[in-house]
Amino acid sequence: MRPKQTLLLGLMLLVPVLAFLFLKTFGTNRYALPTYLPDRVDSTQVGGKWQRDTVFHRIVWPAVQSQSGRPVSSQDFAKGLYVVNFFYTTCAGACPQVSSLLQRVQEKFRHEPRVRLTSVTLDPAHDTPAILEKYAEQYGAISGKWLFLTGDKTAVYRLLTDEFRLPAPQGVAPGLQHSQQLFLVDRAGQVRGRYDGSSPKEIERLITEIGVMLYSYDLTDEPRR
Template sequence: MRPKQTLLLGLMLLVPVLAFLFLKTFGTNRYALPTYLPDRVDSTQVGGKWQRDTVFHRIQLPPVQSQSGRAISGRDLADGLYVANFFYTTCPGACPQVSSQLQRVQEKFRREPRLRLVSFTLDPAHDTPAELERYAEQYGAIAGKWLFLTGDKSALYRLATDEFRLPPPQGVPPGLEHSQQLLLVDRAGHLRGRYDGTSAKEIERLITEIGVMLYSYDLEQPGR
């Protein structure tokens, strides 16, 4: 066999090998979402060596009621992801914008049972389940998919400040300060994303990152 033919044959055999190695190294999805709210750093000994491991805060929900009057706990949200926000129904500013953007998220994942939307009122004295039901209908909330939750005022404020670690609300409506952030929580209760709920670009990022999280759950299933 001529040298040129030998070289050409060698290259032909080498190309698929290189392609396989490239795909094996770079072909997997390496885009991972950060985890927020570190609580502490633990040290554990592995193989005679000490390793440092960050322990992240897990969101704990207080007793709350949905717009249908049903009691909701953290166990009801532990089977997938949820997007949380804090609002009140009489809010004239950012709340309607955020709710409109959440409509987009709901529509995108309408048939995805592992994702839910969870809106906590910061004005429970006014926002009874009946009032929340009217608000939910206004924004086309799908029952069981988009939950509007009310409960004890101090417990809801602690949820915002101590669990999600948002700036503390001040006063009562119309002077109530609230957050226009959307917050992505995984099935372990970890905060995985923060987004400006009034920004269409940020909503696109939220939709993308929800897809990333769901894909990572798919890969964890046996047989994948």
């Protein structure tokens, strides 16, 4: 083989190795996701010096039930990542659009047990488990993968305002105001991403950032619970 050809072959083999080393060294820090919803700032003394540390909110779920009628609690959300949105079945505007885009997320992570979707109704008086089950079928929700939740109105609204810190809805459906925002919550119950659920571009960002979180779990060898 000629010297130039040997050199060219060597460079072709070296480039992917260098790219891998670069991503391994710098990729994790560069693509680490932020944490949202700070609760307070604690001060601790380390080596004689005070350090400030932000404590972030952890989502606590009230007693709710899925479209199958099964009770759901915080323990069900400690097994991996989950995406949360708030909607109601009689919404004729953005809700169907958000649900349609969430189908893409479900399909992307169909075979990844660490990722689930959770849609919470803001009209629990109307959206019974039976109605939610029909709505779930309409969007091809996979049982156990995409949960549609309902419960006591006070508990649902507390989840919206106290846990995810969104404005309280005004009135009742069909004049019910709601948010198109999606939340990515990690296995520790902390919000790691917020997205416009009506935007295809934002859905792609959500899919990418779910992948980042899963990769970070794989790197740290966290067990799949």
